């Protein structure tokens with residue numbers, strides 16, 4: 305589960321994104337994260353990915369209180385989270401294969417398994433023929449698929465996805481959602497930020513709305 309107790313989130317330049325928010329998200333949830341542009345959705349996801357600490361309040365991620373946690377605990381916890389960044393953040397000097405394999409290698413997974421799982425997801429994503437090239441020569445949609453593959457390859461317990469369908473065509477969006485549903489069926493909590501109302505209508509799920517520095521929850525519509 306994820307829990308926020310009285311969490312405020314600011315940038316040092318006085319940008320305030322959350323103000324004293326309480327929130328509980330049970331393990332295995334699937335929800336959309338919505339809200340106007342610039343309201344703080346990406347920053348909220350980065351906080352859940354332990355890249356940014358709350359300014360005040362208590363943050364619990366995957367049942368682990370993070371505020372006083374040791375560095376080693378946070379490192380292990382982070383390995384159980386997958387994230388798709390809005391701007392992909394692929395590593396430019398690693399090939400497509402090595403970008404996707406990275407979370408497994410960070411977990412010291414044996415190389416046979418790394419090869420098998422990475423080849424399987426490369427095939428599933430239709431990226432086998434691109435596996436030896438570097439990200440900068442990929443199209444936007446290909447980069448997004450690499451970013452998604454990297455986020456899910458280690459079967460995370462929490463998947464954070466920041467507008468993960470923007471660069472995909474309709475067929476790929478459907479396949480991606482099927483993949484996310486499969487992961488969710490395995491118990492993975494999924495939070496997906498989007499501005500795309502028709503996507504939400506097509507794939508109904510409860511909504512977390514970030515507005516006026518508060519997070520409001522609502523049922524699927």
Ligand SMILES: Nc1ncnc2c1ncn2[C@@H]1O[C@H](COP(=O)(O)OP(=O)(O)OP(=O)(O)O)[C@@H](O)[C@H]1O
Pocket residue numbers: 315316317319321339340341342343344345346347348390
């Ligand atoms: N590193 C930073 N330092 C200071 N302010 C920042 C930083 N990163 C983002 N911001 C500010 O924080 C606010 C929230 O940004 P964020 O990217 O989280 O919003 P968002 O809701 O994801 O936006 P969008 O829907 O347009 O992607 C914005 O006003 C942005 O300018």
